[in-house]
Amino acid sequence: xxxxxxxxxxxxxxxxxxxxxxxxxxxxxxxxxxxxxxxxxxxxxxxxxxxxxxxxxxxxxxxxxxxxxxxxxxxxxxxxxxxxxxxxxxxxxxxxxxxxxxxxxxxxxxxxx
Amino acid sequence: xxxxxxxxxxxxxxxxxxxxxxxxxxxxxxxxxxxxxxxxxxxxxxxxxxxxxxxxxxxxxxxxxxxxxxxxxxxxxxxxxxxxxxxxxxxxxxxxxxxxxxxxxxxxxxxxxx
Numbered sequence: 214x215x216x217x218x219x220x221x222x223x224x225x226x227x228x229x230x231x232x233x234x235x236x237x238x239x240x241x242x243x244x245x246x247x248x249x250x251x252x253x254x255x256x257x258x259x260x261x262x263x264x265x266x267x268x269x270x271x272x273x274x275x276x277x278x279x280x281x282x283x284x285x286x287x288x289x290x291x292x293x294x295x296x297x298x299x300x301x302x303x304x305x306x307x308x309x310x311x312x313x314x315x316x317x318x319x320x321x322x323x324x325x326x
Numbered sequence: 327x328x329x330x331x332x333x334x335x336x337x338x339x340x341x342x343x344x345x346x347x348x349x350x351x352x353x354x355x356x357x358x359x360x361x362x363x364x365x366x367x368x369x370x371x372x373x374x375x376x377x378x379x380x381x382x383x384x385x386x387x388x389x390x391x392x393x394x395x396x397x398x399x400x401x402x403x404x405x406x407x408x409x410x411x412x413x414x415x416x417x418x419x420x421x422x423x424x425x426x427x428x429x430x431x432x433x434x435x436x437x438x439x440x
Binding site for chain 1: 330357359361366367368369370371374376382384385416418427428429430431432433434
């Protein structure tokens with residue numbers, strides 16, 4: 214069935230290093246992908262998105278890479294800061310298939326000072 | 327803009343009690359949705375609405391009702407609370423159209439059913 218999953222449930226990085234959070238998806242019809250950040254006690258917050266006609270998109274300190282061949286998505290955070298500590302979710306959507314967005318289970322990122 | 331607001335922040339219920347979780351948004355978004363988040367799991371869609379007067383079921387609708395009488399409000403009703411409904415509930419909204427897929431989430435309601 215459809216699924217969005219993450220390879221690593223937790224990731225610990227040193228402050229200043231780059232972080233890479235990975236995500237696999239299985240629905241080949243998905244054409245829109247989103248990364249969310251969720252801090253403790255708060256709702257998910259949009260970070261960056263990418264459509265399936267792109268393989269890379271950059272934001273401020275974040276880059277999302279999409280590899281449709283292997284159905285893989287990654288979020289790269291440059292110069293990771295303590296404020297980046299959170300749970301990160303990937304999500305996928307088939308925009309022709311209606312409303313449903315499928316969320317992964319999340320990866321917890323710890324940033325060590 | 328306040329964005330998406332939810333009340334209450336916390337709630338404890340006894341099995342069999344009913345209650346309504348409130349959600350409101352002031353961004354004039356057409357789409358609104360309710361998710362539940364359980365430990366170690368991603369968000370699962372309970373119900374959603376594509377506009378006032380229109381609602382539909384998501385992945386896990388059983389035990390919940392919704393209504394959408396206005397664009398701004400989208401309450402979630404638990405008809406007869408069960409321990410399995412212990413969870414964190416998030417409301418979200420987004421607008422229709424290209425670039426409107428981004429969902430804005432509220433801060434959540436933490437529900438414990440004893």
